[in-house]
Amino acid sequence: MNLPIQERxxxxxxxxxxxxxxxxxxxxxxxxxxxxxxxxxxxxxxxxCGLIGLNGSGKSTLxxxxxxxxxxxxxxxxxxxxxxxxxQQMGLIAYVPxxxxxxxxxxxxxxxxxxxGRYGHMNRLRIPKKHDLEIVKNSLERVGMNxxxxxxxxxxxxxxxxxxxxxxxxxxxxxxxxxxxxxxxxDATTEQVIIRLLTDLRTQGHTVLISTHDLDSVRGFCDQVAxxxxxxxxxxxxxxxxxxxxxxxxxxxxAPSHPPA
Amino acid sequence: MELLQTLIxxxxxxxxxxxxxxxxxxxxxxxxxxxxxxxxxxxxxxxAVSHSVLPGVVLAYVVGLPFTVGAFVFGLLSVVxxxxxxxxxxxxxxxxxxxxxxxxxxxxxxxxxxxxxxxxLSHILFGxxxxxxxxxxxxxxxxxxxxxxxxxxxxxxLLLFCFDPTHARSIGLNTTFLYYALLVVLALTxxxxxxxxxxxxxxxxxxxPGATAYLLSDRFDKMLLYAVISSLFSGVVGTYxxxxxxGATGGSIVVLQTLLFLVAFVFAPKHGILAKRRQQQExxxxxxxxxxxxx
Numbered sequence: 390m391n392l393p394i395q396e397r398x399x400x401x402x403x404x405x406x407x408x409x410x411x412x413x414x415x416x417x418x419x420x421x422x423x424x425x426x427x428x429x430x431x432x433x434x435x436x437x438c439g440l441i442g443l444n445g446s447g448k449s450t451l452x453x454x455x456x457x458x459x460x461x462x463x464x465x466x467x468x469x470x471x472x473x474x475x476x477q478q479m480g481l482i483a484y485v486p487x488x489x490x491x492x493x494x495x496x497x498x499x500x501x502x503x504x505x506g507r508y509g510h511m512n513r514l515r516i517p518k519k520h521d522l523e524i525v526k527n528s529l530e531r532v533g534m535n536x537x538x539x540x541x542x543x544x545x546x547x548x549x550x551x552x553x554x555x556x557x558x559x560x561x562x563x564x565x566x567x568x569x570x571x572x573x574x575x576d577a578t579t580e581q582v583i584i585r586l587l588t589d590l591r592t593q594g595h596t597v598l599i600s601t602h603d604l605d606s607v608r609g610f611c612d613q614v615a616x617x618x619x620x621x622x623x624x625x626x627x628x629x630x631x632x633x634x635x636x637x638x639x640x641x642x643x644a645p646s647h648p649p650a
Numbered sequence: 651m652e653l654l655q656t657l658i659x660x661x662x663x664x665x666x667x668x669x670x671x672x673x674x675x676x677x678x679x680x681x682x683x684x685x686x687x688x689x690x691x692x693x694x695x696x697x698a699v700s701h702s703v704l705p706g707v708v709l710a711y712v713v714g715l716p717f718t719v720g721a722f723v724f725g726l727l728s729v730v731x732x733x734x735x736x737x738x739x740x741x742x743x744x745x746x747x748x749x750x751x752x753x754x755x756x757x758x759x760x761x762x763x764x765x766x767x768x769x770x771l772s773h774i775l776f777g778x779x780x781x782x783x784x785x786x787x788x789x790x791x792x793x794x795x796x797x798x799x800x801x802x803x804x805x806x807x808l809l810l811f812c813f814d815p816t817h818a819r820s821i822g823l824n825t826t827f828l829y830y831a832l833l834v835v836l837a838l839t840x841x842x843x844x845x846x847x848x849x850x851x852x853x854x855x856x857x858x859p860g861a862t863a864y865l866l867s868d869r870f871d872k873m874l875l876y877a878v879i880s881s882l883f884s885g886v887v888g889t890y891x892x893x894x895x896x897g898a899t900g901g902s903i904v905v906l907q908t909l910l911f912l913v914a915f916v917f918a919p920k921h922g923i924l925a926k927r928r929q930q931q932e933x934x935x936x937x938x939x940x941x942x943x944x945x
Contacts, residue, residue: 456820478822491814495689496870505810509821515806541868561821 406470408596414464424450426621439607440600442617448600480509483563487570493543500538506560528559548579568599660893669779676846677885681877683839684860690812698751700852702728704758725837777848777900797838847900858907865918
């Protein structure tokens with residue numbers, strides 16, 4: 390599964406357009422302070438990229454900017470050559486935020502929530518076809534949540550909630566998947582499920598961007614790394630080139646918690 | 651036999667038949683909307699829109715337009731003003747809502763005092779479904795049907811918008827459109843219900859059936875159904891009772907709705923207080939603990 394990038398890419402038609410391109414992006418908070426400074430990032434097709442940085446360094450801001458939820462002051466975001474909005478409307482991109490800020494008492498089941506991931510593929514009345522239902526079922530199976538499909542969304546543990554929202558992202562069938570801190574506060578089962586999911590997604594030709602604190606996972610399966618500190622992307626590129634002790638010192642200051650081997 | 655005569659006597663009158671139909675229609679529409687209103691947390695917004703329509707009703711009368719037009723325009727005006735002020739000041743939303751709707755309501759009262767007494771304040775404030783004119787019946791049916799169809803067509807998108815607007819946006823839905831669509835149908839629903847329960851009690855129609863249904867089900871489609879059933883029941887029975895009370899139709903309907911809510915609050919199979927207590931005791935027993943009195 391861990392073929393070198395070049396060989397894996399050969400399996401897919403490469404049109405030369407990067408999956409994701411963030412170019413000279415500056416984002417400001419409403420108070421005028423910069424939330425992102427001159428950020429650059431290019432994701433090669435069909436790779437997993439780990440976004441590494443301290444809390445508050447700008448990781449979630451970068452995700453929100455890619456999704457178009459924050460408007461850059463300057464610079465561009467392109468997803469398969471399209472703007473964020475176009476990419477969303479074409480169903481190219483799926484996003485799972487760090488924590489879901491939803492009402493957990495909302496009267497929807499796990500199945501209902503995952504089905505919502507298919508709305509972009511349905512007609513205006515959102516009437517699911519057989520194909521949609523199969524994808525929902527399949528997405529739930531991939532995260533091991535089929536047994537919980539009839540639960541009300543609040544009747545789940547933290548890890549199960551996370552998996553339910555991952556299933557919704559899978560159901561979207563986006564070419565590019567953004568996962569903000571997927572390993573944050575999850576149980577061991579969920580962690581294993583997510584790791585397998587990420588590598589499976591790569592095998593199937595998707596491009597994945599995850600933010601994480603877990604440096605072992607970067608070594609384990611990230612083809613690319615983007616190092617983010619002080620509200621800008623310091624370096625990005627192939628893991629073997631970028632993921633060096635010197636660079637990690639720059640990101641984490643004096644004491645990286647898990648220096649790379 | 652005499653009792654039966656008395657019991658069916660209300661329906662010998664055309665005005666009672668009309669009133670019952672309008673109350674039922676209004677009840678059904680408000681019930682559908684109430685499910686969205688309580689899930690979105692827009693109860694106060696509903697109160698605001700309903701109070702804000704007063705100057706619109708008075709002005710429509712002065713200009714000679716249908717009251718629904720004036721009410722709708724001022725309902726929207728309140729919503730837009732609230733959004734505008736909130737976005738451009740540091741004042742919190744509930745405060746802005748309070749300022750705007752009381753301001754518009756007060757303006758309505760002032761206008762009212764300057765207009766001929768043919769517009770009855772009490773009818774606008776408390777509804778007058780027993781005295782509803784044929785023109786108003788038609789207005790209510792037309793506006794109500796448009797609203798109901800729109801909501802049912804947009805039902806799934808609106809639900810997603812209420813549940814998780816971020817996700818709605820990330821799959822390419824136009825959340826600004828959904829936000830205003832929900833506000834517009836809210837305003838239209840209020841206009842529909844004005845004749846039946848009046849400005850003051852409209853918000854009950856927009857909150858209570860949804861709240862009752864929310865206690866009864868964990869699934870949205872069932873919640874819709876329960877809300878409509880409870881609202882139809884209160885609308886029809888409330889109108890019927892008000893015949894014998896010689897008035898206060900709106901009040902009767904809302905009192906019944908509140909009673910249904912209280913029944914659900916106590917007896918709902920999963921979320922009622924009795925069920926909660928039973929669950930607690932079962933949990934305690936399962937864990938081999940002494941059952942502590944909940945009181």
